[in-house]
Each structure stands twice: as structure tokens, then as C-alpha cells.
Amino acid sequence: MSVRLLLADDEHLIRGALAALLALEDDLVIVAEAASGPEALAMARAHAPDVAVLDLQMPGADGVKVATSLRSELPGCQVLIVTSHGRPGHLKRALEAGVRGFVPKTVSAQRLAEIIRTVHAGNRYVDPELAADAISAGDSPLTTREAEVLELAADGAPVAEIAQRAALSPGTVRNYLSSAATKLGAENRHAAVRLARERGWV
Amino acid sequence: MSVRLLLADDEHLIRGALAALLALEDDLVIVAEAASGPEALAMARAHAPDVAVLDLQMPGADGVKVATSLRSELPGCQVLIVTSHGRPGHLKRALEAGVRGFVPKTVSAQRLAEIIRTVHAGNRYVDPELAADAISAGDSPLTTREAEVLELAADGAPVAEIAQRAALSPGTVRNYLSSAATKLGAENRHAAVRLARERGWV
DNA sequence: GTTCGCGACTGACATTTGTCATGTGGAGTG
DNA sequence: CACTCCACATGACAAATGTCAGTCGCGAAC
Numbered sequence: 001m002s003v004r005l006l007l008a009d010d011e012h013l014i015r016g017a018l019a020a021l022l023a024l025e026d027d028l029v030i031v032a033e034a035a036s037g038p039e040a041l042a043m044a045r046a047h048a049p050d051v052a053v054l055d056l057q058m059p060g061a062d063g064v065k066v067a068t069s070l071r072s073e074l075p076g077c078q079v080l081i082v083t084s085h086g087r088p089g090h091l092k093r094a095l096e097a098g099v100r101g102f103v104p105k106t107v108s109a110q111r112l113a114e115i116i117r118t119v120h121a122g123n124r125y126v127d128p129e130l131a132a133d134a135i136s137a138g139d140s141p142l143t144t145r146e147a148e149v150l151e152l153a154a155d156g157a158p159v160a161e162i163a164q165r166a167a168l169s170p171g172t173v174r175n176y177l178s179s180a181a182t183k184l185g186a187e188n189r190h191a192a193v194r195l196a197r198e199r200g201w202v
Numbered sequence: 203m204s205v206r207l208l209l210a211d212d213e214h215l216i217r218g219a220l221a222a223l224l225a226l227e228d229d230l231v232i233v234a235e236a237a238s239g240p241e242a243l244a245m246a247r248a249h250a251p252d253v254a255v256l257d258l259q260m261p262g263a264d265g266v267k268v269a270t271s272l273r274s275e276l277p278g279c280q281v282l283i284v285t286s287h288g289r290p291g292h293l294k295r296a297l298e299a300g301v302r303g304f305v306p307k308t309v310s311a312q313r314l315a316e317i318i319r320t321v322h323a324g325n326r327y328v329d330p331e332l333a334a335d336a337i338s339a340g341d342s343p344l345t346t347r348e349a350e351v352l353e354l355a356a357d358g359a360p361v362a363e364i365a366q367r368a369a370l371s372p373g374t375v376r377n378y379l380s381s382a383a384t385k386l387g388a389e390n391r392h393a394a395v396r397l398a399r400e401r402g403w404v
Numbered sequence: 405g406t407t408c409g410c411g412a413c414t415g416a417c418a419t420t421t422g423t424c425a426t427g428t429g430g431a432g433t434g
Numbered sequence: 435c436a437c438t439c440c441a442c443a444t445g446a447c448a449a450a451t452g453t454c455a456g457t458c459g460c461g462a463a464c
Contacts (some may be wrong), residue, residue, distance in 0.1 A: 172443055
């Protein structure tokens with residue numbers, strides 16, 4: 001009884017290589033491949049795989065978004081997320097989206113195959129190191145608005161512009177920015193943006 | 203007569219998968235693998251490969267830095283850079299460092315194998331799309347100091363700190379930042395940093 | 405060999421920020 | 435009901451930042 005897989009990653013080289021390696025395992029069979037979020041969704045609908053192995057960063061819709069859609073459309077399909085940059089916040093979001101596994105690309109193919117089986121069996125698997133990071137990073141201390149404003153500040157826009165886009169008074173924006181920076185222990189809002197990004201809080 | 207390869211990528215999964223795929227080609231043989239810049243250098247010294255396939259982003263020293271060192275230490279070893287995010291400026295830097303090939307990870311393994319042979323034969327290969335981007339992005343309009351200061355400003359440090367680290371007066375720093383922002387068409391230095399990053403000018 | 409353009413560099417000034425004190429009203433909890 | 439937390443707002447002051455006008459030295463152009 002083999003496990004039917006969907007493989008999604010925008011990097012052809014990696015997807016192909018991965019497909020080849022996983023195909024070597026007798027009990028794993030790749031039924032579909034995709035290079036973007038929407039494509040992954042379409043492929044999943046068409047082939048109803050047992051396990052979907054998704055890259056976190058893909059054009060169109062990221063792995064977590066795809067996982068959310070899959071959850072409702074194909075409840076029988078388990079999702080395993082693979083990523084290069086393991087930001088703590090992403091792991092949390094992924095878990096909330098019903099993802100069953102979360103691993104960095106630093107694991108070996110052998111190990112990945114085992115994890116696919118684990119996930120297929122209905123168990124969860126989260127990389128221990130990422131889990132430790134996520135726990136030590138904790139939850140985001142930012143309130144909804146703070147995070148919202150911080151996000152608008154992400155591309156270096158001046159306060160006035162942020163205020164307009166958020167339909168807030170400039171003073172309020174400054175306050176949110178200031179309190180967000182304080183909570184994150186950052187010197188200024190730009191450093192705060194960086195930190196929040198690193199921790200996956202934006 | 204087979205081509206002896208060094209494979210360097212910090213993502214074990216990808217490196218392993220790639221190794222397996224390239225090993226399928228009769229004329230390619232992987233003599234060494236590395237997971238970081240320094241390790242790649244050490245491996246190259248120990249095994250003197252014909253072609254070094256390097257990931258652009260690696261811990262320790264990036265692909266371009268490794269290529270530079272390799273150039274002088276092992277002139278017979280051709281360098282091929284593989285990358286996920288093809289920023290125009292990186293291509294330029296890579297070429298200046300004597301790299302013979304530059305491809306995105308979106309190519310297929312089959313294609314990569316061909317490119318490895320091309321590079322081994324002494325020819326150059328640059329992905330056409332990346333080349334087009336690099337040409338359309340053009341050269342950096344920033345002067346040496348402007349780029350230098352902009353880089354120091356990258357993590358959101360206040361002007362005073364940048365001034366110290368660059369051994370400049372705060373006023374001068376502000377001017378460089380200001381002129382850099384103007385040249386890049388940015389509202390402020392933070393947006394400028396983002397733009398310069400995107401174009402690979404920092 | 406003077407003129408011109410340009411990059412390195414500086415200080416002064418106006419604007420944009422970060423910070424703080426303070427206030428209102430609503431939602432949730434004990 | 436009192437208490438707390440959050441969203442939202444204002445005004446004022448200090449610090450950081452952006453902008454400008456201008457100096458100096460150097461290599462290229464004429």
C-alpha cells in the first residue's frame with residue numbers, strides 16, 4: 001500500500017531532484033507536481049494525494065494558504081511543509097492551518113521519507129530545533145493594530161502615508177509604532193520591522 | 203573522461219537530492235560535498251574538483267566569496283553558481299569574481315548537467331532571463347561611499363552609529379544617505395536600502 | 405593650465421521621528 | 435459594578451533625519 005504524494009516547489013531543480021529521490025522509496029509514489037500555490041491546489045483537487053509536500057515560499061499563495069484551502073477541500077490529505085528559512089511565527093501559523101508536519105530543508109531525503117510516512121500515518125512531526133525556536137520566541141506581543149501598522153511601515157513609508165492607508169491619525173500611528181518598537185526591544189520602527197519579520201510576526 | 207564535481211549547499215535535502223540526480227549522469231562524478239562557505243573551500247583544496255557547483259547563499263561565506271578564493275588557489279577549477287533568488291547585482295559581482303556560470307534553481311537537473319559540461323569545457327553560461335534582468339537594471343548609480351554607508355544603514359541603525367562605524371561625520375552620512383535615496387528614487391533611506399537590495403546593489 | 409564636473413566631506417536649518425502625559429469609550433472578566 | 439486591556443486620539447517636547455548651500459581635491463576636457 002503506497003503513499004500517493006503531491007510535490008510543490010517553485011524551484012524546478014529542487015522539485016525534480018526531490019521527486020527522483022523520493023521515487024526511490026518503494027512505498028512512495030509521486031502523483032503530481034506543482035510550481036506555485038494555485039497550481040498545487042489544482043493538482044491536489046485533480047489527484048487527491050494522501051500527503052502534500054509543500055514549500056513554504058511559493059509564488060501565488062504560500063504553503064500555509066494552500067494548506068488552509070486543502071484542509072477544507074480535501075480533509076483526507078495530510079500536509080507537510082518544507083522550508084529553507086524556518087521562522088518561528090510561520091511554524092505557528094502552519095500548525096494553526098492544520099499542517100501535520102513542518103521540516104527545514106536541512107534534513108536528509110532519507111529522513112524526509114520517514115517523516116512523510118509518519119504524517120501519512122496520522123501523526124504529527126515538527127522539527128525539534130524549529131519547535132525550540134518557536135517556543136523560545138513565544139507568541140507575538142503585538143496587538144492587532146500594532147502588527148497592522150508595522151506591516152504598513154515595512155516598506156519605509158513615512159508616517160503620513162501609513163496614517164492615510166490605515167485611516168488613522170498620524171499621532172496614533174506614531175504611538176503604535178513606538179509601542180511596537182518598545183515591545184520588540186528595537187531602536188526604531190525599521191529595526192522593529194526587521195525583528196518582527198525574523199520572528200515571523202508580520 | 204568524467205567531470206569531477208564539488209557540490210556546496212547548506213540545505214542537506216537539496217544537496218543530497220542534487221547529488222543523486224547528477225550522479226545518474228555517466229560523465230559526472232561528485233567528489234565532495236559541503237554545507238558552508240569555508241567547508242566548500244576546504245573541500246576544494248582537498249579534492250581539487252574540475253567544477254564547483256556553489257549555492258549563492260551559504261553560511262560563513264557566500265558563493266561569490268568562495269569563488270574569489272578559488273580563483274587564485276585553484277585556477278583549474280571552474281565555478282558554477284546556483285541560486286534561488288536571482289538579484290541582478292549578484293550576477294555582476296559573480297562574473298567579476300571569475301565565475302563561469304550562473305543559473306537559477308528553476309532549471310531542471312537535466313539542464314544543469316548540460317551546463318556543468320559547458321562550464322567544464324571552458325565556456326561560460328549565464329541564464330538568459332537573469333542576464334536580461336541584469337542588463338535592464340543596469341549598473342549601480344551609487345558611488346563607493348554611498349553604497350558603503352547604505353549597507354551600514356541596512357539594519358536600521360541610527361546615523362550616529364553609522365558615522366562611527368564609517369569614521370565619518372554624521373552630516374556626511376546623512377548626505378550620502380540622502381543622495382543615495384534620491385538616486386534610487388526612494389522616499390527615505392530605508393526604502394532606499396530595500397530597493398538597493400532588490401537590485402543587488404548592496 | 406585653466407575650467408569643468410564629480411565625489412568626499414562639513415555645518416546649519418527645517419521637517420520628520422520617537423516619546424510621554426493624558427483622555428475617551430468599548431469589550432471582557434472577576 | 436469595578437477593573438483591566440485595547441483601540442484610538444491629541445498636544446508638546448526632544449532627538450533623529452532629510453535637505454541645502456558650499457568647500458576641497460582630483461582627473462578629464464579644451
